[in-house]
Amino acid sequence: MGTILDRLRSNPLRTRDDARQLLLDLNAPLRAGFSPGRAQVRLGLDSAHFDRKAEWFEGFARPLWGLAPLVAGGGHFEGWEDFREGFRNGTDPKHAEYWEEPGDHDQRSVEMAAAGFALALTPEELWTPLSPEARGNVARWLGSIQRVAMADNNWHFFPVMAGLGLQRVGEPIDEASRDRHLARLDEFYLRDGWYGDGIDGYIDHYNGFAIQFYGLIYAALAGDRDPERAARYRDRAAQFAQGFQHWFGADGATLAMGRSLTYRFATAAFWGALAYANVEALPWGVIRGLWARQIRWWMEQPITDEAGRLRIGYRWPNILMSENYNSQGSPYWAFKAFLPLALPEDHPFWQAEEAPHPVADGVTTIPGASLVVQRQGGDVFALPGGPTRTHMRGAVDKYAKFSYSTHLGPTVEAERWIEYGCCGDNILAVSPDGQDWHMRRAILGRRVGEDWIEASWRPLPEVSVETLQFFEGGWEIRLHALDTPVALQAVESGHAVPCRVGARGRLAALFAQEGGSGGTLLRAGEAYGSAILDPSGKRVSGVLDVMPNTSLMFPQAAVPVLGARLGPGTHLLASAVWAGRAEAPGEAPSGAAVLERACRCGGWAARLKGMVWSLDTVALREDRRALDPAF
Missing domain, CATH: 1.50.10.10 (Glycosyltransferase)
Structure with a gap:
């Protein structure tokens, strides 16, 4: 038996x-x-x-x-x-x-x-x-x-x-x-x-x-x-x-x-x-x-x-x-x-005989759920715009991330450990002093289009952000229009995969670098890949550990990140995010394709005027790590 x-x-x-x-x-x-x-x-x-x-x-x-x-x-x-x-x-x-x-x-x-x-x-x-x-x-x-x-x-x-x-x-x-x-x-x-x-x-x-x-x-x-x-x-x-x-x-x-x-x-x-x-x-x-x-x-x-x-x-x-x-x-x-x-x-x-999932790969909007989803290789990735719970433990991490999936689940306490060199998945976190970090919590307003989603939020009372998201060519595109009266450090992350990179000192090194360095593809074993890149060349890329036991999917995990120092003023941050089982992501979408899509979303044409999206300058570095043996 x-x-x-x-x-x-x-x-x-x-x-x-x-x-x-x-x-x-x-x-x-x-x-x-x-x-x-x-x-x-x-x-x-x-x-x-x-x-x-x-x-x-x-x-x-x-x-x-x-x-x-x-x-x-x-x-x-x-x-x-x-x-x-x-x-x-x-x-x-x-x-x-x-x-x-x-x-x-x-x-x-x-x-x-x-x-x-x-x-x-x-x-x-x-x-x-x-x-x-x-x-x-x-x-x-x-x-x-x-x-x-x-x-x-x-x-x-x-x-x-x-x-x-x-x-x-x-x-x-x-x-x-x-x-x-x-x-x-x-x-x-x-x-x-x-x-x-x-x-x-x-x-x-x-x-x-x-x-x-x-x-x-x-x-x-x-x-x-x-x-x-x-x-x-x-x-x-x-x-x-x-x-x-x-x-x-x-x-x-x-x-x-x-x-x-x-x-x-x-x-x-x-x-x-x-x-x-x-x-x-x-x-x-x-x-x-x-x-x-x-x-x-x-x-x-x-x-x-x-x-x-x-x-x-x-x-x-x-x-x-x-x-x-x-x-x-x-x-x-x-x-x-x-x-x-x-x-x-x-x-x-x-x-009845079991039938396979009836939906082919592609993008679908679910207006009733304020959600845009992409099916890719049979896995599902979702961009949420619904209200965020804030009154119970871990709830913000379960409702307010930029992306959720069936293959690579979320982390809790995503912002809490950044000061110590660890970072959770699918967040943009800012800090005026490098110690106290703040991510999206409440979504103050949202618009759900035919295949895109926009959300307004404030990581700090004086800092406002408008985020536009959509899928293009297998990638998730994020555009953040951020306005701040004070200087900030900012970290943005992709999806978490099951490996460990040794995070000590990596965050300080990230902010010590000058100039952009494209992006990073982090692979763990054959089934887990995660990438984030900054095609505008404004941010430095790297990899950080997730604090152990905070991932719902893996006891140990790590995320690819982009980091930058932002002065007072208005900033347009662009990122392309990929996650999946393929050996490598497909070619990132062209700047023309991204700008054309974004300009169809009312209010973004003026923000994007003069934005540089140059794939010629992007070096997507690959970082291969051993899979967490527990998985």
Whole structure:
């Protein structure tokens, strides 16, 4: 049989039975974490901002996103008695492991959605066997979510999910409260199927693995009672699929952008939810392929510990990249991806042959997401213009970089370590003293064109920047119009690749040089290349390490950079950025092509007048480094 890690990595995920086995293998290591009263699953000492009872309830509840569909679809799971006992004790106010009633903005509300969902799908396991007293406790406790305030974002769906469970077992709900939550969610709607995660319009994976996911479940389970909403949710999901398909590489990797990336293959949940609600937004073979390749890609990465438990992190276990609401049970939101297990074997989703990704290489604009994406060699690169979260750890790095990708993910703390000679990816950071560095945080204004994006921002209160970005000939072009009343040092970076260069002293040497030196191509092994060049010859190029453990993709990484000293006044900085698997980037676009494209973007013709873009002076130096042996 092999070890559990062998089974996880070798599962081909070709059939419904393969998916069932993968779920059971991923769930098996959690059994040892059950508390004596079976109402808690304790997975480690690391903690989140909420109390331990809520944390251990999270560990208990999140696996139900997968286990309930498994059994609803006729699969066998021998551990239901643990969950029944947990339901009895967790909802009993007299028991030591009582989950407690939720307060306003309480993490318990998040997990009550999973409990309600499981009750809706498997009442024969979680309701029918209970005594009348225990049923009363469950109903009272689950119903309490209707009386507390939710965070003003995707959380509005949590009381709705809890209500679906209560209605399934014949318990009443506060329909007026439900309707208020659903009406508030409608206020977050943008266009083309896209929602903001809250009224501020944040764009991230919460569109797929939360808002759209819950809407499709609601359409499937409450469509008879609420046909108008169900039809609207199905229609929006079908529209959303047209843009969201561009967030996935040909190998199944997903765009590493936004918060809650530790939920990993929860990003496949939307494709499974389409099937659950019978929405053929794309051909079934395409939907099946997007779903399966995404999960399969994750199973190839070192995302578990030796026991097979999912750990906080992204491509590798890494607490540093997490948000403050991530506990050791958090990654099991990934089990949402197993929703198709509720479908019968003869459903078109399971009968379809996996089809490859349907989108060819090229550039696409997704207006609803304020995003311009380029598919190149099957990998996806995205230029964001959406609002930036600033109120949680690491959020600026996950929303405000110039570029994100499926192949080379972002770093956190990108600006923090520049003083010490390390730099994160895809930023322009400035400093008046060489010690305190400031990158793009809030995007103050944006314009999204047919194939370009413009954003205004301020790294410092007195320094303003307008950045124009587009793709040209396989390269990402960045034009920064920067105005400063004070002298600055400036560093701009490309994508991070898995190697180490030895950063000590490199930053000082960069600023000690006079005159431009073109650009640098940094290669790590055969699959990772990253380049940045300054065709105007204003900046010096080099390579800097990323601070260890700050990359979501690699424990060690490095980035190509451009550095310059800028005097007071207005500056136009031009850069061409490339990343990919090819041995070398294609020829950089000509100055004429770049200027012609940029001048079509209103307001840039005057800025670009007299700009020199001379490839004749560019020497793209190559720096080859050994791949980080961990990858």
